[in-house]
Amino acid sequence: MPVFRKRQMRIERKTPEQIEKMRRAGAVVANTLELLREAAKPGVTTADLDSIAERSIRAAGAIPSFKGYHGFPASICASVNDVVVHGIPDETPLRDGDIISIDCGAILDGWHGDSAVTVPIGTVRPEVLELSRVCEQSMWAGIEAAVAGGRLTDISHAVEKSIRANPLPGGAKYGIVEDYGGHGIGTEMHQDPHVLNYGPGGRGPRLEVGVCLAIEPMVTLGKPDTYTLPDEWTVKTTAGGHAAHWEHSIAITENGPVVLTRP
Numbered sequence: 001m002p003v004f005r006k007r008q009m010r011i012e013r014k015t016p017e018q019i020e021k022m023r024r025a026g027a028v029v030a031n032t033l034e035l036l037r038e039a040a041k042p043g044v045t046t047a048d049l050d051s052i053a054e055r056s057i058r059a060a061g062a063i064p065s066f067k068g069y070h071g072f073p074a075s076i077c078a079s080v081n082d083v084v085v086h087g088i089p090d091e092t093p094l095r096d097g098d099i100i101s102i103d104c105g106a107i108l109d110g111w112h113g114d115s116a117v118t119v120p121i122g123t124v125r126p127e128v129l130e131l132s133r134v135c136e137q138s139m140w141a142g143i144e145a146a147v148a149g150g151r152l153t154d155i156s157h158a159v160e161k162s163i164r165a166n167p168l169p170g171g172a173k174y175g176i177v178e179d180y181g182g183h184g185i186g187t188e189m190h191q192d193p194h195v196l197n198y199g200p201g202g203r204g205p206r207l208e209v210g211v212c213l214a215i216e217p218m219v220t221l222g223k224p225d226t227y228t229l230p231d232e233w234t235v236k237t238t239a240g241g242h243a244a245h246w247e248h249s250i251a252i253t254e255n256g257p258v259v260l261t262r263p
């Protein structure tokens with residue numbers, strides 16, 4: 001889940017032992033997302049995916065962190081097509097040509113993992129597949145910039161630069177969602193700092209060994225402005241363009257960034 005908030009920052013540094021615990025929580029999330037990626041097909045509902053996720057997380061001895069988070073009713077966010085983030089799983093079947101962003105979080109032994117993937121359903125228009133690719137690539141660029149000695153917004157700038165390296169036909173640009181961003185993660189899903197997905201580098205607090213972050217760009221076809229449905233969760237693009245969302249939780253170590261949400 002992405003988050004947006006403003007207040008004074010308090011950035012935790014985790015010990016190697018704590019990072020190992022976060023890696024275990026992250027593996028639960030990654031294994032669950034693998035199951036969901038395989039299950040997401042035409043005719044399958046997002047409620048079906050939610051059931052698979054909850055079973056997978058609980059079978060690993062973990063707790064779905066989204067369920068009950070500020071009242072969120074499910075274990076995953078299922079965001080289809082023009083839904084950017086925070087989509088609530090329901091009985092609507094996925095259709096050929098859809099894309100779905102699946103965001104998943106788990107708590108194991110008190111430590112959180114948080115990760116999201118965008119999955120094509122059946123045969124998807126090339127420009128929509130490309131949107132997802134550009135978004136994923138920008139997440140990896142952000143992760144690579146998460147190195148000790150750098151500054152927080154080096155990550156933000158790397159994400160934006162990666163997206164901007166992919167111009168659209170006719171001089172159009174991908175939308176970079178500004179209303180939501182990444183975050184610190186640890187014994188809570190959302191900790192300081194907020195991680196913007198755009199802007200100049202070289203600003204904000206210095207990145208240090210032990211800092212753990214969720215890096216999660218959201219990219220749109222068309223303008224990136226969003227609005228929230230009356231359900232108070234579902235975030236859509238105002239212009240109706242498709243959106244992609246990719247996320248990993250990472251730790252900054254002496255040997256560079258380490259992805260925590262991997263199988």
Ligand code: MG
Pocket residue numbers: 001002103104105114115116247
């Ligand atoms: Mg997430």
Ligand code: MG
Pocket residue numbers: 001002003114115182183214216247
């Ligand atoms: Mg998140």
